[in-house]
Amino acid sequence: KEWVEWRAAVIASFFREARARATSIDPNIVFGDYVGAWYPPYFEVGVNWASQQYDPSTEFDWASPTYRLTGYADDLDVLMVGTYFYEVSTSEVAAGREGWYSVEGSAAVARRVTAGAVPVFGSLYVEQYHEKNDPEQFVRAVRLLKEKTDGVMIFDLVHIDRYGWWDILERAWKGER
DSSP: OHHHHHHHHHHHHHHHHHHHHHHHHOTTOOOEEEEESOHHHHGGGTOOOSOTTOOGGGTOTTOOTTGGGGOOGGGOSEEEEEOOOSOOSGGGSOTTSOTTSSHHHHHHHHHHHHTTSSOEEEEEEHHHHHHTTOHHHHHHHHHHHHHHSSEEEEETHHHHHHTTOHHHHHHHHHTOO
């Protein structure tokens, strides 16, 4: 637990210093981060993108009671989370897997662990839907993130262009059938 906390503290310290430097140059700069939305195992990469108001030790045995102090969401203006799951709703997740293995579930976890400290934008990986030739699943994912997060980041717009999905994205955004 001490190693996990130390690693996350190093990253949190970096973000605080980077923010201070960036805002000293331009006080109006929007300072943000992009992370994977799979928070429960994210400690394995040494990062705690949660708010310090959230205490992961109440849910996860890998977190000490002071691990929450390594959270850096409070130091951001925006957080984009890669909700890179083909499954959109928690009901689509395979038996034996937790609900966060879905766009809906991972977005809910992101909202919970950031505790309102920062706007959370859900991100979608277009390739996941194109590979399965399922633009309707992509439409569902866009709509869900519009409803459940503060915005949508598409990774990557080059895929929308390459596959001719601009009309699909527009339909998803406008809520059209």
